[in-house]
Amino acid sequence: MKTNYYLTKDGVLRRKENTVYFINKEEKRALPISKIYAIYAYGNLSFTSGVASYLSQKGVPIHFFNNYGFYEGSLYPRETLISGDVTIHQAEHHLDADKRLYLARRFIEGATQNILKNLKYYCSSNSSIEKYIGRIEKELPKIEGYTDIPQLMSVEGHIRDTYYSALDEIFPEEFRIGERVKRPPNNKTNTLISFGNSLMYSTVLTEIYNTQLNPTISYLHEPFVRRFSLSLDVAEIFKPIIVDRVIFKLVNKKMLDDSHFVGELGDMLLSDTGRKLFLQNYHDRLSTTIKHKGLGREVSYQRLIRLELYKLVKHVLGAQEYKPLVMWW
Amino acid sequence: MILQTTIKPMTITGVKVAYYFICHTKLWLFSHNIQMERESEDVLMGKLIHESRYRRMKKDVVIDNVMSIDFVKKGDIIEVHDIKKSRKMEEAHRWQLIYYLYYLYQKGVKAIGVLNYPLLNKKEIVKPTDDDFKNIEQIMKDIFTIVSGKMSPPIKRRLCRRCSYVEFCFGGVETP
Numbered sequence: 001m002k003t004n005y006y007l008t009k010d011g012v013l014r015r016k017e018n019t020v021y022f023i024n025k026e027e028k029r030a031l032p033i034s035k036i037y038a039i040y041a042y043g044n045l046s047f048t049s050g051v052a053s054y055l056s057q058k059g060v061p062i063h064f065f066n067n068y069g070f071y072e073g074s075l076y077p078r079e080t081l082i083s084g085d086v087t088i089h090q091a092e093h094h095l096d097a098d099k100r101l102y103l104a105r106r107f108i109e110g111a112t113q114n115i116l117k118n119l120k121y122y123c124s125s126n127s128s129i130e131k132y133i134g135r136i137e138k139e140l141p142k143i144e145g146y147t148d149i150p151q152l153m154s155v156e157g158h159i160r161d162t163y164y165s166a167l168d169e170i171f172p173e174e175f176r177i178g179e180r181v182k183r184p185p186n187n188k189t190n191t192l193i194s195f196g197n198s199l200m201y202s203t204v205l206t207e208i209y210n211t212q213l214n215p216t217i218s219y220l221h222e223p224f225v226r227r228f229s230l231s232l233d234v235a236e237i238f239k240p241i242i243v244d245r246v247i248f249k250l251v252n253k254k255m256l257d258d259s260h261f262v263g264e265l266g267d268m269l270l271s272d273t274g275r276k277l278f279l280q281n282y283h284d285r286l287s288t289t290i291k292h293k294g295l296g297r298e299v300s301y302q303r304l305i306r307l308e309l310y311k312l313v314k315h316v317l318g319a320q321e322y323k324p325l326v327m328w329w
Numbered sequence: 330m331i332l333q334t335t336i337k338p339m340t341i342t343g344v345k346v347a348y349y350f351i352c353h354t355k356l357w358l359f360s361h362n363i364q365m366e367r368e369s370e371d372v373l374m375g376k377l378i379h380e381s382r383y384r385r386m387k388k389d390v391v392i393d394n395v396m397s398i399d400f401v402k403k404g405d406i407i408e409v410h411d412i413k414k415s416r417k418m419e420e421a422h423r424w425q426l427i428y429y430l431y432y433l434y435q436k437g438v439k440a441i442g443v444l445n446y447p448l449l450n451k452k453e454i455v456k457p458t459d460d461d462f463k464n465i466e467q468i469m470k471d472i473f474t475i476v477s478g479k480m481s482p483p484i485k486r487r488l489c490r491r492c493s494y495v496e497f498c499f500g501g502v503e504t505p
Binding site for chain 2: 318
């Protein structure tokens with residue numbers, strides 16, 4: 001089984017014969033090429049062109065993050081899975097306003113349903129959450145009513161604000177979000193959310209690489225702007241399922257203390273140990289499996305992302321209408 | 330010699346003929362470059378067998394950029410060989426060879442086929458009849474129709490379990 005490698009220290013990647021080594025002052029570690037699914041680089045990473053071409057040849061992407069854990073870019077290997085048919089239909093669904101709206105709505109709908117699942121999970125132990133659930137449920141029908149993308153985005157923003165207010169009712173005081181502030185995040189939970197969302201984005205991008213989908217053709221987010229925006233679209237559905245749940249676990253189990261953060265209120269980031277703790281729990285979450293009814297076997301959360309992309313391919317090809325993944329467990 | 334059929338075989342590879350007998354959805358997806366075989370353990374295994382066995386033979390004989398024959402033996406009669414992992418899909422594999430033989434026949438080359446199962450120490454000779462050749466023409470037409478139409482909706486069968494497309498076909502039917 002291939003797995004993700006998270007490099008949190010500074011170092012050099014070097015290819016010797018057909019093995020990739022991660023080298024720094026303390027260690028020299030071999031990364032078996034057939035085991036690498038994707039590399040997430042958080043430290044300063046230098047690498048030789050030999051490594052770059054070897055990883056590309058093997059279809060391994062490297063995602064780079066800065067000090068804040070913000071996504072900086074990827075070494076995206078040469079596309080090998082190309083289907084002109086899929087690309088054309090993907091673009092058709094972007095250019096046709098109705099078709100684009102359909103998909104944009106589904107992404108928001110999926111994200112919202114998963115947000116509701118998260119809140120309902122808490123509702124049993126804390127009844128003050130109920131009113132937030134009600135508010136979000138009221139926003140849902142608006143998704144069908146609005147017919148342009150910016151309006152849809154604003155509904156999504158509303159839902160998210162309500163969601164964060166609900167979380168503030170549950171979280172201990174030092175983890176209250178208050179207002180969502182991104183660049184740079186201003187408090188602990190905003191830091192965790194930003195860190196997790198960047199990670200989610202690259203995880204989805206890795207999955208897109210392994211399909212015939214073109215990562216720049218998106219529906220909810222505007223394509224071609226800076227990023228592989230299809231990744232942003234699909235990440236919406238998975239943030240509540242993966243990132244938020246990791247944050248809940250870390251906060252509720254009191255796994256975080258001051259040593260996991262550096263900086264002060266207003267400019268906060270995860271420390272080395274904080275990053276490691278988050279990455280470990282994120283990775284565990286991705287590897288967690290659940291029983292999939294359609295396939296009749298256990299499927300990891302990471303694999304669910306791939307299945308979601310397959311559903312998109314089927315949708316654009318006209319084979320089966322796309323319905324977003326909503327946690328059924 | 331001129332090809333009998335009006336359909337250009339240019340886009341029909343041997344694999345597509347085999348897939349025609351295995352699953353039309355798979356045939357359609359594969360033909361539209363939606364390929365899943367890269368992650369399949371069975372395909373990897375097949376590749377290893379292909380690389381490690383019959384090393385003295387000159388392998389992958391490409392004909393007209395259409396088909397790649399595993400290897401060819403020249404003697405009194407020309408033998409077209411294909412290497413297979415198991416006999417599970419024997420019928421499909423037989424037709425794959427018939428297609429190669431038909432194509433060669435059109436070019437004036439008479440040959441017989443051999444299916445090799447190195448893991449089973451077995452061989453199967455394929456000698457197409459006139460009827461087989463007639464059928465393969467119809468099959469080529471069918472393949473063309475299937476591929477140029479809409480994707481055939483997947484139908485769950487026993488063999489889906491081992492298929493590398495199973496997640497594509499059935500990964501979305503979770504109940505909400």
